[in-house]
Amino acid sequence: MSAAAAVAGSSAPSSMSGGGSGDAEITYVCYGGEHHLPLVMSLVDAELSEPYSIFTYRYFVYLWPQLTFLAFDAKEGKCVGTVVCKMGEHRGAFRGYIAMLVVLKPYRGRGIATELVTRSIRVMMESGCEEVTLEAEVTNKGALALYGRLGFIRAKRLYRYYLNGVDAFRLKLLFPRPDHGLPPIMIGSDGDEQQMDSPYL
Numbered sequence: 001m002s003a004a005a006a007v008a009g010s011s012a013p014s015s016m017s018g019g020g021s022g023d024a025e026i027t028y029v030c031y032g033g034e035h036h037l038p039l040v041m042s043l044v045d046a047e048l049s050e051p052y053s054i055f056t057y058r059y060f061v062y063l064w065p066q067l068t069f070l071a072f073d074a075k076e077g078k079c080v081g082t083v084v085c086k087m088g089e090h091r092g093a094f095r096g097y098i099a100m101l102v103v104l105k106p107y108r109g110r111g112i113a114t115e116l117v118t119r120s121i122r123v124m125m126e127s128g129c130e131e132v133t134l135e136a137e138v139t140n141k142g143a144l145a146l147y148g149r150l151g152f153i154r155a156k157r158l159y160r161y162y163l164n165g166v167d168a169f170r171l172k173l174l175f176p177r178p179d180h181g182l183p184p185i186m187i188g189s190d191g192d193e194q195q196m197d198s199p200y201l
């Protein structure tokens with residue numbers, strides 16, 4: 001399912017029952033203020049290889065609180081996943097950017113990351129974004145599979161992008177254009193991007 005399809009088809013429940021390991025009810029909330037910041041930081045610090053300073057977290061959550069979501073195990077009252085994003089003008093396009101995405105190990109494989117990302121993308125679409133980008137380590141099979149399933153294409157390979165020396169793929173999701181007669185997808189102006197199996201073609 002592409003992100004656009006997920007966004008269009010979802011009734012956006014604020015709470016969902018998961019399958020897989022345990023049947024905990026998962027509740028999704030938008031970033032609600034300073035009390036959420038330590039929850040976001042501890043999840044990301046524990047699970048992502050790239051170190052972020054508190055200034056980086058604040059940059060995202062203060063400027064685009066509507067694009068950060070947290071998933072809670074409703075019974076335990078525990079934060080089990082988060083997505084942190086931004087949006088703005090970039091080379092003449094208004095685009096969204098997914099900066100961080102994490103789900104705690106025992107809660108993986110239940111669609112939590114998909115729901116978090118879909119919620120952010122929905123807000124980006126409603127805000128007029130034309131595309132969404134992010135970087136993922138070329139070795140991160142889980143993230144690449146997740147984003148591929150949502151319709152993201154591999155636009156570029158970035159050599160030794162991360163501090164740990166690993167290359168990144170820049171992934172890109174292009175929203176279908178409303179204009180009739182134009183191709184639904186136009187690849188960026190720098191001309192070095194490779195279009196792969198997009199669900200919109």
Ligand SMILES: CC(C)(COP(=O)(O)OP(=O)(O)OC[C@H]1O[C@@H](n2cnc3c(N)ncnc32)[C@H](O)[C@@H]1OP(=O)(O)O)[C@@H](O)C(=O)NCCC(=O)NCCS
Pocket residue numbers: 047048100101102103104107108109110111112113114115135136137140141142143145146147149
């Ligand atoms: C990547 C991550 C966020 C996925 O979270 P999740 O809640 O398990 O993801 P979902 O359940 O929504 O997965 C949706 C789809 O993604 C793919 N996927 C997710 N994890 C996968 C894995 N480890 N291996 C293969 N495919 C995977 C599958 O296609 C899956 O659909 P399916 O379960 O129907 O097959 C989680 O593994 C994580 O936090 N990893 C560490 C941090 C990280 O790498 N973040 C991404 C940085 S770019």
